[in-house]
Amino acid sequence: MNTDLLDHFAQQLDVLKQNGNLRQFSANVQQGRFIHIHERQMLNLASNDYLGLASDLQLREQFFDETPVKQRAMSSSSSRLLTGNFPEFEQLEASLSQAFAGRAALLFNSGYHMNIGILPALVDAKTLILADKLVHASMIDGMRLSSAKFLRYRHNDLAHLNALLQKHHADESIERIIVVTESIFSMDGDETDLATLVQLKQQFSKVMLYVDEAHAIGVRGERGLGCAEQYDVIEQIDLLVGTFGKALASVGGYLICHPIIRDYLINTMRPLIFSTAQAPICMAWTNFIFQHTQSLKQSRTDLTALSQRLQQGVRAKGFDCPSSSHIVPVIIGDSAKTVAKAQALQNAGFYIMPVRPPTVPQQSARLRVSLTAHIQATEIDQLLQWV
Numbered sequence: 001m002n003t004d005l006l007d008h009f010a011q012q013l014d015v016l017k018q019n020g021n022l023r024q025f026s027a028n029v030q031q032g033r034f035i036h037i038h039e040r041q042m043l044n045l046a047s048n049d050y051l052g053l054a055s056d057l058q059l060r061e062q063f064f065d066e067t068p069v070k071q072r073a074m075s076s077s078s079s080r081l082l083t084g085n086f087p088e089f090e091q092l093e094a095s096l097s098q099a100f101a102g103r104a105a106l107l108f109n110s111g112y113h114m115n116i117g118i119l120p121a122l123v124d125a126k127t128l129i130l131a132d133k134l135v136h137a138s139m140i141d142g143m144r145l146s147s148a149k150f151l152r153y154r155h156n157d158l159a160h161l162n163a164l165l166q167k168h169h170a171d172e173s174i175e176r177i178i179v180v181t182e183s184i185f186s187m188d189g190d191e192t193d194l195a196t197l198v199q200l201k202q203q204f205s206k207v208m209l210y211v212d213e214a215h216a217i218g219v220r221g222e223r224g225l226g227c228a229e230q231y232d233v234i235e236q237i238d239l240l241v242g243t244f245g246k247a248l249a250s251v252g253g254y255l256i257c258h259p260i261i262r263d264y265l266i267n268t269m270r271p272l273i274f275s276t277a278q279a280p281i282c283m284a285w286t287n288f289i290f291q292h293t294q295s296l297k298q299s300r301t302d303l304t305a306l307s308q309r310l311q312q313g314v315r316a317k318g319f320d321c322p323s324s325s326h327i328v329p330v331i332i333g334d335s336a337k338t339v340a341k342a343q344a345l346q347n348a349g350f351y352i353m354p355v356r357p358p359t360v361p362q363q364s365a366r367l368r369v370s371l372t373a374h375i376q377a378t379e380i381d382q383l384l385q386w387v
Ligand SMILES: *Cc1c(COP(=O)(O)O)cnc(C)c1O
Pocket: 110, 111, 112, 113, 115, 136, 138, 182, 186, 212, 214, 215, 243, 244, 245, 251, 252, 253
């Protein structure tokens, strides 16, 4: 390549570096609730392994003991619409369907595929999307890829959403409105009032509700089916999505929906049609974990207690803390101060990542703590001494 061409990219990287925004991989080794980076052992407070299942070696061993080599297919070798539809996919969908009140279930290669695929497939020029201001990048990309108009409502402001619904529902050129939100939000750790949201949606006949439970599946509800189970609205959410890469210790995404929507997506959703399906062994592992997770009520209770301990501690230190979940931000504001604080915490043995704009709004740089069920209460107390 001509070096002038490379210079362009090198200069852009320099700008990122000068502003303290350069992203890099760092090699790490994980062991239980600890992470080793640059020869240093730290408590891992940046993990999405909320129930500690991804790091559970005994569980992994049990899975391999139960799964003969014949069933450990490491590739599906094609899309599910060609030859890739192994029994493991249908078994996992049947398990999901059974758990989620008999509704239809559809699997995706990742949560990102899911969110960039579903919206473009379902919408047309007569559809309006109304999305919470803080939805995940994957949903924003899904809206951008779609042919629908989209508007954002103020974060978690259902009165604002109501006003937008009142205004646009009457518009005859709009036939369908899709309201898009998360249940637990990834940067603030706060949550949507799903019961009220469902009530609101039921007042508008053109509205379909799309809720992403990436941070809630496994963690909330009696059986860990998410906030939808916790607030008893599984059957009222038209498009209930979630991911397997966080508490469920695997990889992939799922949708719980009406069978007609499932059939429609199988015929129209490009990331589903044009991408090789996950390896069957991943589906088998996800199913194994999904069954196991439903009985982990104690872990969920422990995680809730830890989360409340940290939220209260952070507030007692004088920080704003919008969290009501296991994702607990310490909002510092200034980016440089936040980076310095994260470094000091890492030096003290707590692996915490700083999150800066544009990932979060201007002047709201923060330490983002995500808790996992195997962390000890004493470790939270030690952490709080450093915050
Ligand atoms: C992590 C996440 C995703 C992406 O899921 P992957 O399976 O990691 O691609 C989607 N939505 C939300 C809200 C997430 O937090």
